[in-house]
Amino acid sequence: MIVTLLGLACFALLVVxxxxxxxxLAPLPDRIRNVSLFAIMALLIIIVGMIQSWNVALALLNLxxxxxxxxxxxxxxxxxAGLLNVGIMGFAALGGVAAVLISADPVADAWAAxxxxxxxxxxxxxxxxMAAIYAYRNMAPSMARGLTLFAIIVIGLIVIRYFYxxxxxxxxxxxxxxxxxxxxxxxxxxxxxxxxxxxxxxxAWLIGKTALGLRSDYLAIATLGIAEIIVAIIKHEDxxxxxVKNVSGLPRPVPYEIDLQQxxxxxxxxxxxxxxxxxxxxxxxxxxxxILFTVVLLIVLWLSERALNSPWGRMMxxxxxxxxxxxxxxxxxxxxxxxxxxxGSIVVGIAGAMLTTLDGQLTPGAYQPLRFTFLIWVMxxxxxxxxNWGAVLGGFxxxxxxxxxxxxxxxxxxxxxxxMAEDNALRIHLLNSTAHMRLMTMGLIxxxxxxxxxxxxxxxx
Amino acid sequence: MExxxxxxxLSNFVLVPAIAYGSQLALGALxxxxxxxxxxxxxxxxxxxxAFGAMVTILFTWWFQSMGISIDPLPTALLALPFGxxxxxxxxxxTDRIVYRFYRRQKAAPVIFLIASMGVMFVTNGVxxxxxxxxxxxxxxxERFIIKARTFKQMTGLEEGLSFKVSQGITVVTAILxxxxxxxxxxxxxxxxxxxxxxxxxxxxxxxxxxxxxxxMVAWIIAATLATIxxxxxGLDKSFKPFxxxxxLLPIFAAAIVGGLGSPLGAIAGGxxxxxxxxxxxxxxxKFIAYLVPESWEPDTLVQLLSTDYxFAVSFMIxxxxxxxxxxxIFAGKSV
Numbered sequence: 001m002i003v004t005l006l007g008l009a010c011f012a013l014l015v016v017x018x019x020x021x022x023x024x025l026a027p028l029p030d031r032i033r034n035v036s037l038f039a040i041m042a043l044l045i046i047i048v049g050m051i052q053s054w055n056v057a058l059a060l061l062n063l064x065x066x067x068x069x070x071x072x073x074x075x076x077x078x079x080x081a082g083l084l085n086v087g088i089m090g091f092a093a094l095g096g097v098a099a100v101l102i103s104a105d106p107v108a109d110a111w112a113a114x115x116x117x118x119x120x121x122x123x124x125x126x127x128x129x130m131a132a133i134y135a136y137r138n139m140a141p142s143m144a145r146g147l148t149l150f151a152i153i154v155i156g157l158i159v160i161r162y163f164y165x166x167x168x169x170x171x172x173x174x175x176x177x178x179x180x181x182x183x184x185x186x187x188x189x190x191x192x193x194x195x196x197x198x199x200x201x202x203x204a205w206l207i208g209k210t211a212l213g214l215r216s217d218y219l220a221i222a223t224l225g226i227a228e229i230i231v232a233i234i235k236h237e238d239x240x241x242x243x244v245k246n247v248s249g250l251p252r253p254v255p256y257e258i259d260l261q262q263x264x265x266x267x268x269x270x271x272x273x274x275x276x277x278x279x280x281x282x283x284x285x286x287x288x289x290x291i292l293f294t295v296v297l298l299i300v301l302w303l304s305e306r307a308l309n310s311p312w313g314r315m316m317x318x319x320x321x322x323x324x325x326x327x328x329x330x331x332x333x334x335x336x337x338x339x340x341x342x343x344g345s346i347v348v349g350i351a352g353a354m355l356t357t358l359d360g361q362l363t364p365g366a367y368q369p370l371r372f373t374f375l376i377w378v379m380x381x382x383x384x385x386x387x388n389w390g391a392v393l394g395g396f397x398x399x400x401x402x403x404x405x406x407x408x409x410x411x412x413x414x415x416x417x418x419x420m421a422e423d424n425a426l427r428i429h430l431l432n433s434t435a436h437m438r439l440m441t442m443g444l445i446x447x448x449x450x451x452x453x454x455x456x457x458x459x460x461x
Numbered sequence: 462m463e464x465x466x467x468x469x470x471l472s473n474f475v476l477v478p479a480i481a482y483g484s485q486l487a488l489g490a491l492x493x494x495x496x497x498x499x500x501x502x503x504x505x506x507x508x509x510x511x512a513f514g515a516m517v518t519i520l521f522t523w524w525f526q527s528m529g530i531s532i533d534p535l536p537t538a539l540l541a542l543p544f545g546x547x548x549x550x551x552x553x554x555x556t557d558r559i560v561y562r563f564y565r566r567q568k569a570a571p572v573i574f575l576i577a578s579m580g581v582m583f584v585t586n587g588v589x590x591x592x593x594x595x596x597x598x599x600x601x602x603x604e605r606f607i608i609k610a611r612t613f614k615q616m617t618g619l620e621e622g623l624s625f626k627v628s629q630g631i632t633v634v635t636a637i638l639x640x641x642x643x644x645x646x647x648x649x650x651x652x653x654x655x656x657x658x659x660x661x662x663x664x665x666x667x668x669x670x671x672x673x674x675x676x677x678m679v680a681w682i683i684a685a686t687l688a689t690i691x692x693x694x695x696g697l698d699k700s701f702k703p704f705x706x707x708x709x710l711l712p713i714f715a716a717a718i719v720g721g722l723g724s725p726l727g728a729i730a731g732g733x734x735x736x737x738x739x740x741x742x743x744x745x746x747x748k749f750i751a752y753l754v755p756e757s758w759e760p761d762t763l764v765q766l767l768s769t770d771y772x773f774a775v776s777f778m779i780x781x782x783x784x785x786x787x788x789x790x791i792f793a794g795k796s797v
Contacts, residue, residue, distance in 0.1 A: 084572055086505070086579075157766045165762065210781050214788045216572050217503040217722075221714045222784065225777035228711055236770040369707065374583060381576065436590035443583025447560060450577055 003050050010043045034389060034458055041396045048404070055279070058286035060403055065293035066355050068395030071379040072300055072388060073347030079386035079460070080308065081340040082320040084220040087207075089372035090227030091345045093234055094203055095196030095352025096362045100247045102192035104184035110174040111182060114239065117167020118182070121160045128156030171239040181242045190253045193296070193353045200349025201342045203230065208341040213334040219341075227373065234364040241362055248361035254288035257281040289358055296354065297392070300347055304388045316340055317386075370439060375402060378446045384456025393457055398442075405441060409434040462619075467752035469621040473610070479733075479740040481629040481698055484636035487732030488691035489709065490716035491643065491725055492684040498660035498723035499680040500561065502574035507688060507713065509585035512706035513552055514689025515696045516593050518545030519600045526602065534604035538693055539631065546689045553685040554678065556581050565677070582707075589703045598701045601628065628698040639690060640729060643683070647725065652679055660723060708773065712739070715776040719783050721790025730791060735776045743769045 017028065017036040028036075045064075049057030070092065077083040085091075132152050139145040172180045203226060211222035234241050241247055260266045260281040270277040307313050319326040319333050327333050356362050375398060383394020413434050420427040449456065489511060496504045504510075521541035531537050560577050607630050610622025647653040652675070659666040659676045667673060692706065699705070716735045720727025745763035767775065783790060 082572065084575060154766065158764075161762070161766075210784050214784060216570075217497075217575065218718070218784055218788070220505075220575060221503060221711075221718065222777075222780065224714070225711050225773075225780060228708070229771070229774045229777055232771055232774065236768070370583070370586070374579060377576070377579065433591045433594075436587050436595070438587075439590065440584050440587030443580045443585075443587060446580035446583060447577060450573070450580065451560075451563060 075391035077344035087223030087227030092352030098196035103189035114167035196353030204345030386460030390458035483736030511692030514549035515692035727792030
């Protein structure tokens with residue numbers, strides 16, 4: 001009964017907020033429309049809580065919050081400055097690495113076995129790059145310079161491998177079933193969030209330095225590449241992150257369910273509320289996460305809004321809308337682009353670290369470009385590029401339907417194919433393929449929004 | 462003799478695979494570069510267009526195989542290729558009509574086209590996975606080798622064998638034929654010339670009465686043809702898996718940029734540069750060196766510069782170097 005009422009309320013709000021635009025009437029004041037859009041989202045999550053379970057609803061909410069932060073980061077790059085980042089996956093993965101390096105317990109044996117070798121090879125890598133840059137700057141452009149550079153790099157690689165190979169093997173031999181990596185610093189995992197931002201920012205600086213100032217496509221392709229490489233490193237450098245063996249059991253910033261169930265105050269609280277302690281403990285944990293994530297989201301959102309409405313924000317939009325005239329006004333377009341690109345990537349890195357925190361493990365195999373890069377793009381475009389609230393709403397809407405598309409799709413397929421026989425090959429194929437329908441749906445949403453409502457759900461002011 | 466062995470070893474593991482892979486990349490990069498030259502955006506959907514074309518070819522191959530049609534010793538896929546090309550052309554023209562034409566009329570920024578192409582990529586990827594599934598598909602048949610390593614050893618009496626797969630031979634021959642046809646078309650025919658004119662200077666081309674719709678359509682037809690051929694050849698040579706085509710996007714873009722976006726000759730050169738560097742950097746030279754130096758000098762390590770896990774890092778490094786030092790590419794493509 002309540003669910004039906006909520007559903008009706010949802011639908012009514014949707015009609016009120018979007019219909020005037022569709023039928024060409026004077027639209028509602030922005031504020032009312034925006035509030036009702038967010039209210040719909042809240043109602044939808046509550047409905048999920050009532051129909052499925054509060055555990056599912058809160059898990060959904062947590063990922064919605066993280067997605068919103070990622071979308072905010074991308075909105076800073078694309079919405080403010082028109083920069084195309086197709087490597088969101090890589091920056092998010094760097095956040096995940098930060099979570100491991102900060103919070104996992106150090107493996108003392110592995111440190112003793114190979115940390116020195118890794119350190120030496122790192123220094124050698126830096127030396128090689130410096131030597132190459134030195135040679136490039138100080139030699140006249142000639143065949144000899146090319147050969148020297150080539151020689152420096154090849155010799156550098158060989159020497160690095162000489163130190164790196166044994167060190168890596170030594171580390172990976174230390175208790176390979178559960179460790180076999182250097183481990184982290186054993187610090188609270190919350191610290192990993194800013195550190196993840198720093199990692200992502202550094203990578204973004206490197207890419208931005210190379211690809212910004214050239215034509216716009218280059219940044220897209222360069223970010224696509226760096227993302228693939230970052231994920232390849234995480235997958236294959238077992239000494240760093242255990243590769244595809246995953247690092248699991250990362251510490252949590254919130255209590256564990258089992259501790260809650262054993263503490264008297266919690267059991268009392270649960271019984272007073274008339275709930276099962278086991279069930280409510282996991283709801284409680286998810287609620288703690290939700291509060292933490294909401295705090296981060298609000299901070300990032302507040303900062304983004306401040307930045308957007310400051311002279312800096314106006315300058316960024318001026319650069320985005322007309323680079324040539326902004327340049328003529330004395331704005332350093334490339335430097336500003338670099339700045340905004342790094343800032344956006346930092347936000348994505350923070351969100352990436354939060355995601356790994358929520359999962360409690362780093363699973364490199366889970367970093368898929370379609371899930372981490374293109375889905376975030378759909379969020380930003382659908383929500384309304386250039387508008388922070390839009391990005392947040394987009395994060396909620398897209399993640400909600402990304403998760404709920406599976407049950408909806410299965411139901412839809414079952415209804416469509418219900419006339420066919422149980423063992424009909426086509427029916428089985430269709431039912432098995434519902435998972436791929438999500439990709440198609442997201443692509444279609446992206447194309448439809450881009451075409452018919454390019455300003456998104458909450459347009460830029 | 463040792464020198465000859467070393468050379469054969471290198472040919473077997475570096476030269477032949479790199480030439481085949483380079484041809485596949487070059488065909489892919491030609492499609493990207495052509496679309497860039499005419500429509501002026503980097504088409505992110507190109508990898509999945511390759512997958513789509515290859516998928517249709519595979520479906521026809523299976524159909525032919527089930528009917529017992531074959532052109533043994535050549536793989537049946539060659540017979541199915543024209544059908545794959547036709548379907549792919551249809552698909553690509555449909556996306557152009559539904560998606561890109563609207564933005565062309567609006568004179569939208571290249572970035573918008575790029576995002577739209579990401580949407581098309583999503584949908585194409587979904588369609589391919591929906592129809593054929595996400596798994597590996599085998600469709601190669603016919604003779605497998607032109608020269609087997611063992612036969613080569615018996616023939617020459619050398620210690621090292623040189624194997625040459627049919628798929629590699631077909632790849633190289635097809636690539637050469639396609640490139641000749643393409644260059645003949647671009648340089649000798651009226652439509653080809655008008656395409657080059659349009660690519661060089663759009664306004665001037667429009668003033669001299671070139672029909673932009675026709676130019677764009679022909680560009681898509683050629684791109685779809687190239688994509689299907691490249692996709693099928695890659696699938697024959699390695700294996701067909703929808704996801705790998707997404708990963709091919711990076712080396713293909715790198716190849717197109719290294720050669721200079723918009724320059725067909727550059728795309729071919731770029732394809733081979735990327736393929737050779739990728740394979741040479743990740744090849745373990747231990748055995749090769751062992752042939753050349755006295756026994757006591759033999760290295761104990763693999764003498765591999767970079768592990769094969771990072772083979773696409775190579776194309777990325779080359780991409781970065783080109784962006785740093787020569788952003789217009791070797792053959793000076795266009796810039797926006």
